[in-house]
Amino acid sequence: MSVSEQPFALFERIKKSIVNDIESGKLKQGDKIPSETELTRMFNTSRMTANRALKELTEEGRIVRAQGVGSFVARPKPEAALLEIKSIAKEIAEWGGYHSSEILVLREEKANGEIAKKMGLNSMDPVFHSIILHKDRDICVQHSERFINPKVAPDYLKQDFNTITPSEYLLEVAPVQQAEHIIEAMNCRKEIQKRLKIKPGEPCLSLTRRTWSFDMVATYSIIISPGSRYKLKGKFTRG
Amino acid sequence: MSVSEQPFALFERIKKSIVNDIESGKLKQGDKIPSETELTRMFNTSRMTANRALKELTEEGRIVRAQGVGSFVARPKPEAALLEIKSIAKEIAEWGGYHSSEILVLREEKANGEIAKKMGLNSMDPVFHSIILHKDRDICVQHSERFINPKVAPDYLKQDFNTITPSEYLLEVAPVQQAEHIIEAMNCRKEIQKRLKIKPGEPCLSLTRRTWSFDMVATYSIIISPGSRYKLKGKFTRG
DNA sequence: CGATACTACTTGTCTATACAAGTATAGATG
DNA sequence: CATCTATACTTGTATAGACAAGTAGTATCG
Incomplete structure (x- = not known):
């Protein structure tokens, strides 16, 4: 047989x-x-x-x-040629194969008209704002900036980001329902150039992630050092 | 009840x-x-x-x-926060909501030691090479360059790319089994700067796609005009 | 010739049952 | 007390049959 x-x-x-x-x-x-x-x-x-x-x-x-x-x-x-990017933030955090350490640069609650408007808030409403620097063996490779709608995560600023990463915390309190990613090549702000030790004119990769959770918006923006390619590996679903 | x-x-x-x-x-x-x-x-x-x-x-x-x-x-x-990028080439082709027209710039069979080696070929073996310029209302927005292993698609250069796009043709003759995408911010070659009318020093977004089909490799590289953001939209699978 | 009805075949759903395999718990045994 | 065992429960797989619903082709009728 x-x-x-x-x-x-x-x-x-x-x-x-x-x-x-x-x-x-x-x-x-x-x-x-x-x-x-x-x-x-x-x-x-x-x-x-x-x-x-x-x-x-x-x-x-x-x-x-x-x-x-x-x-x-x-x-x-x-459509079958479909690439799955699993947890972009995680991929980036594991850039270069090393778990990078994080440095909290800024953590504030502040009104910012332009940002608030993009989030569907009143322009006088305060917005949570955090900046984290990601180091890989003493070299800063990423600069991640978050604007959070206080209604989504009221206790966001109170968290200890040494025990839980912002991504993990936000995922817990606000289930993400939809997301949009914008990838962009840019010359970044001087302030960021300084932190990442980038020469003026060097092209950076910027990845902005806007997520929706119950009609509320959060944005997450990463600047990646030039020269560091952002590699995405994926298997096709029809494997 | x-x-x-x-x-x-x-x-x-x-x-x-x-x-x-x-x-x-x-x-x-x-x-x-x-x-x-x-x-x-x-x-x-x-x-x-x-x-x-x-x-x-x-x-x-x-x-x-x-x-x-x-x-x-x-x-x-x-892992449930998983973004699906459907057919990256298609998304890009529909950049700005308009179907862009394409201009065939180059179509050749040539030996290129470095490229051939990356494809797992002998450095003297010829490789198919094509360059296509994507226009959107008279403005060149993309520069796509392909290196094809002749064993994957022997008739690649003979195709009429007005009736079938390279992506479509290749998908037909060679089922893609695995893929790798590299996204990079860069200052592009002068030759490309000229074609896309980019000023020197302006950062470009480069997207390189390497695909494997039956142990054979093809690479597909796109340069996207600066200023044109590359937006990816996706719904989450658990939606 | 054209419209209709019938038939054969397909997939979609559902039932009632069966045995295999893995897990947890209570009880017996040492 | 520790250990083994029987048992009850779980999911995983498989069978044999049933009816519903959709399609395509054939035969029949007007």
């Missing part, structure tokens, strides 16, 4: 068999896949098991199914 | 009921969820249906399950 004796569940073996046929070229894009009842006969199993195999392949984006018609090999959509 | 008469499948109603309990605070992080057999009684259904509801909630990251123990409300992991 060709049915191998692998130590896998049956539905896994059915999945693997179909994926093999796709990757070896036996089944091409748009080709019809054996129906559940056919698989039932081929693998001497029940329809529910064949159904599970095909359902999971659908979730993985390898096949598409149509009630009353059949199952077909999916075309590799551009 | 409290069981509502929504026009949904039963397993969907079970899922919704549990999600409601989590979001209303009735069930908190770490709390135990009714077991499959309990749900069987609560919803007057079979265990397979309850199992499907819990299985899908596990896939969605709302609960965690342990054989022999039970099912529990998952803690919102930082």
Whole structure:
């Protein structure tokens, strides 16, 4: 018999068999896949098991199914070429493979009309503001600045950022519902140039993250030292 | 009876009921969820249906399950704060909300020792090389440069890039298995400065994408005009 | 010829049951 | 007291059957 004796569940073996046929070229894009009842006969199993195999392949984006018609090999959509950036802040914190130490530079509650307006607040309302410098072996590599809506995290300034990072704290008190990232190349402010020891004119990478939580906005902006590339690695979901 | 008469499948109603309990605070992080057999009684259904509801909630990251123990409300992991960048090339092509026109600047087959080595080729082997300029209303906003391993796409240079974009063509002939993105702020080469009409010293954003397909490498590098921010929008998967 | 009805086939959902495998706890045993 | 054991409970997988709903093609009727 060709049915191998692998130590896998049956539905896994059915999945693997179909994926093999796709990757070896036996089944091409748009080709019809054996129906559940056919698989039932081929693998001497029940329809529910064949159904599970095909359902999971659908979730993985390898096949598409149509009630009353059949199952077909999916075309590799551009959407399938999807990169997952897991926790950008974490990736940056682990820049260079080292856990960098942090220095709290500033922690204040202050009214700032322009920022407040961007957060949907009254221009006289105070906003929490923090700046943290990230060091990697005595060299400052990042400058992260946060503007927090006090309504999102009223106790933000009271936290001890030696025991909990701002990211972790904010994630705990305010579930992020939506986010927007802006990546930008820029010549940064003199104040930051000084802190990061950047020569004037050297291009910096800026990453701004705006998050929404219950209609409230927080912004998180990182300046990364020039020369330090920001590398994102990702596997594709269709792995 | 409290069981509502929504026009949904039963397993969907079970899922919704549990999600409601989590979001209303009735069930908190770490709390135990009714077991499959309990749900069987609560919803007057079979265990397979309850199992499907819990299985899908596990896939969605709302609960965690342990054989022999039970099912529990998952803690919102930082990993859940996951941004999906769909088809970076497409996002960039739609920069500013306009579909930009493309101009083919260069298309050649040439040996380039350094590049070839990075692709795992012999330094004398030829490499395909193409440069495309992206215009948006008469202003050049992007400069994209590709180095393609001829083994990946032997007919790459023969394509008519007016009818199919390089990205689309390559996706068709070579399924991408893994990718790496490097984002960098830089002062670009004079040759590119000229094409994009950038003043010397203006910081540019460079995005390099290396993809692997069957052990073979392709690189794709974009230079984006300064001032044009590269905005990524994404919804969180747990939304 | 054109419209309709029927049939065969597909996927989607659901039931009732079964056994395997992992865990926790109470109780018996040393 | 410590340790082993039986048991009850959990999830994971699998089976055999059922009906619903959607599709495509065929046969039939006007």
